[in-house]
Amino acid sequence: MQPVYPLLALALLSACSPNASHHDGDHAVATSTPAAVTSVAFNEERFRDDIKALSSDEFEGRAPTTRGEQRTLAYLAKAFEEMGLKGAYQGSFLQPVPMVSYTASKEQQVTLAGLPFKYRQDLVLNSHHDNGGVHIDNAPLVFVGYGINAPEYGWNDYQDVDMKGKIAVILVNDPGFARPDSGKFNGKAMTYYGRWNYKFEEASRQGALGALIIHDTEPASYPWSVIENSWTGPQQELVQSHAEQARRIQVEGWLTLDAATRLFTQAGLSLPHLMARAADSAINVPLEQTASIAFKNKAEYANSHNVVATLPGKQQADEHIIYTAHWDHLGKDDSKTDDPIYNGALDNASGTAGILEIARQLAENAKQGQGLARSVTFIATTGEEQGLLGSRYYAANPIYPIAKTVAVLNLDSTNIYGKTKDFTIVGKGQSELENYLIAAAKQQDRIAVAEKNPASGGFFRSDHFSFAKLGVPAVFAGGGSEPVDAATAAYKTQMQASMKGCYHNVCDEYREDWDLSGALEDMQIYYQVTRTLGNSQDWPGYYSGSEFNRLRPAQSAAPESEFASATK
Structure with missing residues (x-):
């Protein structure tokens, strides 16, 4: 891939020089060798309950700086507190994000x-x-x-x-x-x-x-x-x-x-x-x-908020793996008399519920003496739908130094179409971080692939991109296009027809008949990557073909065929 936005990268070189120099002498080569699979049993009922609650009419479409935001913040802060995670912003879970509407x-x-x-x-x-x-x-x-x-x-x-x-x-x-x-x-x-x-x-x-x-x-x-x-x-x-x-x-x-x-x-x-x-x-x-x-x-001026919660590491607590999922959606449109609420169940109550469930599992591991060497920080971001606002603000005003941020794993609209044989990495071919996902997917007998429609520019359209611009290896992955069997394929066809036209529309509502088994498998991959990288000395970097290579270079070469296929 040729550079897509060199002015951005050049402008950041001086601003982020500590980011690159931090690893010049002690950069361990990122590997794809996974740790032994750690047993995890995500609670599907709890995952569903979070999606259902966050996308209910009570939350009014979760628009920033509204009553819907206040209800969302209270829900997320309570959930993280019950897990035993620490509020990352001066002891609070809420990082103010100054906004103007x-x-x-x-x-x-x-x-x-x-x-x-x-x-x-x-x-x-x-x-x-x-x-x-x-x-x-x-x-x-x-x-x-x-x-x-x-x-x-x-x-x-x-x-x-x-x-x-x-x-x-x-x-x-x-x-x-x-x-x-x-x-x-x-x-x-x-x-x-x-x-x-x-x-x-x-x-x-x-x-x-x-x-x-x-x-x-x-x-x-x-x-x-x-x-x-x-x-x-x-x-x-x-x-x-x-x-x-x-x-x-x-x-x-x-x-x-x-x-x-x-x-x-x-x-x-x-x-x-x-x-x-x-x-x-x-x-x-x-x-x-x-x-x-x-x-x-x-x-109109008002603060919105990112919700930021940290599970401290045991030995390398100053090094952070970050999860992102945007809690916001489009709010209400009172001119729509039949249904004024953009509930945003798939986009992105599902991703927000996903990071909650992963956080619960990692927190439980820590309580049982299986905590990670590195810290894991969960950011439920605001304003993604308005231009990645919450992640942009955090990246410009990080609670933890960007130079100490190992990687970012982003969940945005999880898989509601059942289990798949493949696993999609959006913008595949960017960084060594993908090696960890590829290895974890292989443990599920799944093949990691690039997205089917790279023309949509998915790599630039969600919160991980705010960190990629600063050189932090960041991935947006999940789902696939090949159902595991004929029954799942038939269900997928039916559900896709049911969900057609619901992206950024009022019909993006929670449905009891969603098959979330594929989402749970995707979460297992992210969880496994976190366990592996969280107990590692590795610092993944961007491959030489990426526009972000200058900011944090990879120590290994990109698999040429994979990188080429991902960028054509």
């Missing part, structure tokens, strides 16, 4: 190229500025292809264009998706350049007034309903400095493909033709049309 008015006056566009039906707009609202008159529109500035790929969609006072119109994903056999970027495997947050960040760096991403279901990997549900209502962000605010674009949002087609047609341009050109080479084209946008915007 921006709420754009539903009354939005928007004309693009003289055409009116409707809120939610055609576009969704937000502003992350505390200025009362947005009022833009006749700002020039510029199509900037994929909105990418990537010197290592010889690619700059902003070449020779001054974006000051202008609004960028941008394609979703990156050129590799449209031209997978061209050698551009990473083919179908999305790079960070394809992520929406990068595109808004780059538009800000270019001095643009605003940015609109054209939604297209296949390259986005999710339907417009996800945008409509996730990008409306209060939008949380970490509190930023005045300087950071000043550099940020004034308006950011999404256009449906149909709305974008009307816009380009009105400008006398063919969107399909320009999309094809944008996939072949960097491009920017003035639309010779303008945008006028007006809506009120409200900013």
